[in-house]
Amino acid sequence: MKHLLNRCRAVLAIALVCLIGASCTDTETTDKTSFVIYYSGLTDIGPSMEGIVSSPTYKGATPSEFAITAISLKGEPYTGSGFSIHPDNGAISVSNTKDLPVGLYRISVSCQSGGKTHQFDNVAEVNMMAPVPDGIKVEPNKLTADYADIIDAASTVQLPTAQVTTEGEHVSISKYEIADGEYKRFFAITPSGEISIVKGSADILPGKYVLNLKLTTKAGEGIFENALEVNVTSKPLSLTYAPATGKVEEETMGGSTFAGNAPLLKGSTDEVVYSIAAVTPATNKIGIDAQTGALSVAAGHGFKAGQRYVVDVKVANTYAPEGVTFAAAFAIEVVSFIEPVANLAYDNATRTQATAFELKHTPAFVGDEASFEFVDLDAALQGQLAIDHEGTITARKGNTLALGNHTLKVKASNSKNAVTTSFTLTIKENENFFTYIRYGNNLGLPVEGNAYQYRAYSADELEALDIPAPTTDLRAGAKVTWSVQAIHQMKGITITETGVLKPAKGGWKDAQCGLVMVTATAGEGEEAVSVSVPVFFHCAAAINGVSVEYSPFVLQADPKKQTRSVTPKLVGVTDSSLFLMDYRRTFNYYNINGNHVNGQPSVSGSFLQGLWDRYFETAGGSLNYSSKNPMSYYVNEKDLSQALAYVDKDGSVVVNPNKWTDGEYANGAFIGQMTFTTDGNVDYLNNSKNTNQVFPIFIYLQ
Numbered sequence: 001m002k003h004l005l006n007r008c009r010a011v012l013a014i015a016l017v018c019l020i021g022a023s024c025t026d027t028e029t030t031d032k033t034s035f036v037i038y039y040s041g042l043t044d045i046g047p048s049m050e051g052i053v054s055s056p057t058y059k060g061a062t063p064s065e066f067a068i069t070a071i072s073l074k075g076e077p078y079t080g081s082g083f084s085i086h087p088d089n090g091a092i093s094v095s096n097t098k099d100l101p102v103g104l105y106r107i108s109v110s111c112q113s114g115g116k117t118h119q120f121d122n123v124a125e126v127n128m129m130a131p132v133p134d135g136i137k138v139e140p141n142k143l144t145a146d147y148a149d150i151i152d153a154a155s156t157v158q159l160p161t162a163q164v165t166t167e168g169e170h171v172s173i174s175k176y177e178i179a180d181g182e183y184k185r186f187f188a189i190t191p192s193g194e195i196s197i198v199k200g201s202a203d204i205l206p207g208k209y210v211l212n213l214k215l216t217t218k219a220g221e222g223i224f225e226n227a228l229e230v231n232v233t234s235k236p237l238s239l240t241y242a243p244a245t246g247k248v249e250e251e252t253m254g255g256s257t258f259a260g261n262a263p264l265l266k267g268s269t270d271e272v273v274y275s276i277a278a279v280t281p282a283t284n285k286i287g288i289d290a291q292t293g294a295l296s297v298a299a300g301h302g303f304k305a306g307q308r309y310v311v312d313v314k315v316a317n318t319y320a321p322e323g324v325t326f327a328a329a330f331a332i333e334v335v336s337f338i339e340p341v342a343n344l345a346y347d348n349a350t351r352t353q354a355t356a357f358e359l360k361h362t363p364a365f366v367g368d369e370a371s372f373e374f375v376d377l378d379a380a381l382q383g384q385l386a387i388d389h390e391g392t393i394t395a396r397k398g399n400t401l402a403l404g405n406h407t408l409k410v411k412a413s414n415s416k417n418a419v420t421t422s423f424t425l426t427i428k429e430n431e432n433f434f435t436y437i438r439y440g441n442n443l444g445l446p447v448e449g450n451a452y453q454y455r456a457y458s459a460d461e462l463e464a465l466d467i468p469a470p471t472t473d474l475r476a477g478a479k480v481t482w483s484v485q486a487i488h489q490m491k492g493i494t495i496t497e498t499g500v501l502k503p504a505k506g507g508w509k510d511a512q513c514g515l516v517m518v519t520a521t522a523g524e525g526e527e528a529v530s531v532s533v534p535v536f537f538h539c540a541a542a543i544n545g546v547s548v549e550y551s552p553f554v555l556q557a558d559p560k561k562q563t564r565s566v567t568p569k570l571v572g573v574t575d576s577s578l579f580l581m582d583y584r585r586t587f588n589y590y591n592i593n594g595n596h597v598n599g600q601p602s603v604s605g606s607f608l609q610g611l612w613d614r615y616f617e618t619a620g621g622s623l624n625y626s627s628k629n630p631m632s633y634y635v636n637e638k639d640l641s642q643a644l645a646y647v648d649k650d651g652s653v654v655v656n657p658n659k660w661t662d663g664e665y666a667n668g669a670f671i672g673q674m675t676f677t678t679d680g681n682v683d684y685l686n687n688s689k690n691t692n693q694v695f696p697i698f699i700y701l702q
Contacts, residue, residue, distance in 0.1 A: 035113050035435070037063060037090065039124045046129055046212065046223035047098045056090045061114035062380045062402035066090040069119065070108040073101060083107060083126075089379035092124060102130045114403070132215050132222035135167040138195065141227070145197055147234035147267075153200030153617050162228050164193035164213065175216035179223060183209050185658050187230070188618055191639055195228055199617045203663040206234040206268045235320035236267035239293070239313060243389070245331045247369045248297050248415075249338045255299035258332060258415060262292040263313075270318040277314040277325045286311060286332065295330055305336035340416035341367030346393075346408070346423040353430035355526050356397035365391070367414055375409040375420060401427045432523030434474045437499070437533045439467065439518075443551050451554040451700050453536040459508035462539065467501040472531075474522055481521045487590050488671060489514035490537055501535065510541035512695040513553060515590060515669055534592055534669060536698055546572040546678065548581070548651075548696040555653055559660040559701045565653040568696065578680035581647050583631035584693070587672040593702065594667035601625040608670075610662045611644055618642065631672055634682060645699060647674060653697055666701035 037056040056063075068085045071078040082100045084093045090111060106122040140162055149157040164176060176193045178184050186201045186209065195211070208231050213224040241263045249256035265272070274293035279286055285301040286309060288294070295311060297303070311330045316323035343364040351357045372391040384399050391412060395401060409422040439452035442465070456462035474480060484495040492504030493516055507514060514537040521530040538553045549569040557563035573579050589608045590598050596607035602625040603609060615630040616623045619642045629635045633646040640646060645655040660666035676692045677684045684690055 035061070035063075035116075035118055037109070037111065037118075037120055037123060039092070045094060045097055045126060046225045047100075047131060058113070058400065062384075062400050063090065063111040063113040063118070064088060064380060064402075065112040067110050068092075068107060069110045070121070072106045072122075074103045078105065085109065086379075089382075094126060097128065100128045102128050104128075129214065129221055129223040132213075132224045133217060136173070136215065136224060137165055137167070138162050138213075138224075138227045139165050142229045142231065143197070144231045144233055147204070147206045147232050147237070150197055150199060150204060150232060151202050153613060155199065159197045159199060161197075162195045164189075164195070164215070164224075164227075173215050173217055177214040179212040179214045185661055185663070187211060189213070191641065196618075197230060197232075198614065200614055204232060205266070206232045206237070208232075233268050233270070233319050236265060236272075236315040236317060236324040236326075238266040239315060239326040239329055240264045240266075241295075241330045244329070245333065246295075247333045247335050247338060248301070248303060250305040250334050250336055251300070251302050256297075256301075256338075256415075257299050258295075258297035260295040260330065262289075262294045263329070265293070265315060267315070268317050268319055272315065272317045273323075275314045275316070275323070277312040277323075279312070280310045281307075283309060288313070295332070297332065303334040305334055307334040308332070309334075335368070338368045338414060338416055339366055341365075341370050341412045341414055341419050344391075344410065344412045344419045344421045346410065346421065348424045348426070350426040350428055351395070352527050353401070353403060353427055353433050354398055354529055355395075355430065356399075357395055359393040359425070361391045361410075361412075365412070367412060367416075369414045370412045371414070372410060372412050375411050377408070378406070381406060381408075403427050403429055430523075430527055430529065431475060432478065432527055432529045434472055434478075434520075434522055434529060434531060437470045437472050437518060437520055437531055439470045439501075439533070439535055441552070442466075443553075445552055449556070450552050451536055451556055451698075452533060453538070453552055453554050455538040455540050455549075455551075455553065456503075456508075457540050459505040459539075462503045462508050462537070463505045465501075465503055467503075469496075469498045469500050470518075472499075472520065474520070478522045479524070483519050483521075485517045485519075487515040487517055487534075488588060488669075489539075490516050503537065507537075508539050509695075510539060511543045511547070511693070513538050513671055513698050515671075515698065517592075534700070536669075536700075538696070542572060543694055544692055546570065546676065546692065548674075548676065548694050550653075550697045553696060554698045554700050555655065556700045556702065557655040558657075559655070559665040560657055562657045563655045564648075565697065567651045570651075573678055575678075579651070579676065579678055580649075580680060580682060580685060581651060581674050581676040582628070582633055582685045583645075583647060583672050584628050584675040584685070585626070585673050586695075587631065587670070589666075589668055589670050591668040592700075595664060596662070596666065596668060598668075607662065607666065607668070611660065615642070615644065628686075634685070645670075653699065655699055655701070660701050668701060670699040670701065671695055671697075 037058045039056045066085050066087050082096050105126045107124040108121045109123050110117060110119045143160045143162055145159050149155050176189045178187055178189050186198055186204045188198055189195050208229060210226055211228045213227045215222055215224055246258055246260050248258035273290050274288050276288050287296045309332045310328050312325055312327045313329040314323040314325045343366055345362045346359060349359050372387050374387060384401050385393055385395055387393050406425045407422055408425055411418055411420045440447045441453045454465055456465055482495045482499045484493055486493055489509050489512055490507040492506040494502045516535050517532050518535055519530055519532040521528055536554045540549055550565060555565040570576055570579060588600055597605050599606035601608040601612040612625055612630055630644045636643040643656055644659045648654050674694050675685050675690045
């Protein structure tokens with residue numbers, strides 16, 4: 001867990017927030033532009049923090065020749081040092097932070113892609129913060145909790161907490177936050193400064209986590225570095241050798257040896273010690289490194305071909321000093337001869353852009369127990385190509401390998417020797433390749449930065465909506481198949497062969513919103529390319545004489561940041577100060593570009609069910625999948641940070657940060673019913689007889 005500790009200390013409070021771009025899957029892409037880059041990581045940093053942001057993700061041809069073109073500080077040009085960018089992979093480095101002036105930095109980046117230069121203004125933000133004033137501390141500043149108690153949402157064990165305190169009364173804290181970071185979701189802080197561990201965090205791992213806090217005082221926002229260390233402890237939980245078998249040559253005049261790989265241990269590494277619990281059949285010729293767990297056989301073992309030794313490994317640590325035995329963790333087979341690797345070669349290959357493919361080495365290759373790896377793989381190819389234990393190289397459909405020639409170098413090795421070869425992979429243009437579909441809206445909103453959305457005021461108007469064919473970057477004359485799927489409401493909608501959407505009267509639902517997914521597929525077979533986009537609709541009918549109109553009625557929200565919608569236009573309300581609205585029921589989530597399960601909170605395994613689980617674990621109360629509590633302003637009025645989202649008193653919808661995640665952040669659309677009252681009676685919002693029911697807005701998380 002040393003690497004985890006180091007990452008926590010150096011990076012946990014650091015996250016770069018994307019202003020442009022979206023991640024995409026093989027066949028579904030939510031368009032922003034034909035080529036985009038996306039940075040994630042680094043946001044709030046302090047005077048002693050340094051970090052490297054991982055290379056950006058992107059949509060389009062593989063980028064290169066990255067350069068920082070401009071940096072602004074508080075809106076003014078900044079020419080000082082502290083920021084740099086790797087020209088090949090786009091990684092932005094932040095260094096010498098102790099000399100950086102305090103403030104919000106916006107970084108503009110250029111790069112080459114597809115033979116063109118692309119400019120991205122303000123693509124990354126870094127908030128350099130001053131230290132918090134002296135006199136602030138956390139008591140205690142170290143917490144220890146057992147892994148089993150954390151991951152078990154039903155456990156009655158009370159997890160430890162820590163409290164931010166001040167010495168005397170010279171410092172007043174008005175806002176407490178955990179600084180952004182990769183592990184922020186595992187922890188929570190209340191408006192009064194109590195820090196806790198989120199129970200039910202199934203993807204947390206044993207290890208030490210160091211938290212940095214962002215605190216607001218009369219002097220402004222400040223960073224409290226290394227405020228709290230949380231040690232998640234456990235006995236050894238699992239031990240995995242990959243592979244779990246190995247071969248050693250029988251003893252010869254020249255002798256033979258075996259050296260295995262270190263295993264992956266799940267569990268605390270405090271005072272970890274590996275030992276052999278048993279070998280079947282018994283032998284004392286197999287050794288183990290007590291610190292790493294790597295198994296070995298020294299020369300002079302005397303093993304004979306055909307023998308097989310199964311090793312049980314014991315792992316002890318501070319929390320299980322007696323050790324935990326993992327039976328049959330590894331097996332060593334004795335063979336008469338291990339053939340050295342030789343004749344490794346791959347034929348030069350040409351493959352088509354964005355298609356799945358595999359490349360195998362030539363049949364002339366020989367060698368037993370060989371492992372394969374790339375050598376000096378170009379940063380632009382990392383994550384795009386994979387190589388397996390047989391030396392087969394693969395790329396997934398939708399890969400973004402750049403057009404042109406790529407030199408690949410592969411090494412095969414075993415206990416006898418290693419050989420390296422190289423070959424050329426050429427990526428040729430895919431005539432079907434395209435990246436975007438753009439529909440626009442009928443609300444008078446800019447296309448850029450807004451989801452595709454259309455409003456109608458009657459079933460007849462819905463049917464008559466003029467939704468022109470979308471713009472795309474499809475090639476002229478491309479063979480394209482268009483399809484549309486009604487995801488939420490919008491029954492009967494169709495699409496023409498040019499992509500023109502045709503809503504139907506039967507899709508009308510009073511005061512509700514609809515969602516459809518449009519997909520265009522260019523070409524056929526392996527070289528076919530598909531792009532999908534969501535299109536939203538609002539059936540703007542009045543309910544009991546009152547209509548509620550948000551423009552836009554799709555709130556695009558970054559699940560890592562707090563986002564607020566516009567306030568709605570109210571028609572039929574005589575005194576807006578008495579108009580109240582709250583989320584009530586019928587909550588649905590629809591995955592778009594993520595990996596989450598659709599459905600309401602009551603659907604087993606659904607994304608919303610997990611969010612409801614975590615809400616009740618932290619906010620308290622009896623778990624109820626029919627409850628509105630996770631979305632209610634009035635239920636959470638004393639601590640609105642508990643809610644996933646809520647309707648504020650002015651009618652705007654607020655999405656809270658770091659709530660829409662189960663380890664993977666949401667990329668999908670959420671909608672729920674709201675109830676309203678026009679007389680200021682809060683109790684009527686929850687009255688079963690309240691017929692003031694509307695679905696006026698989608699939350700589109702991405």
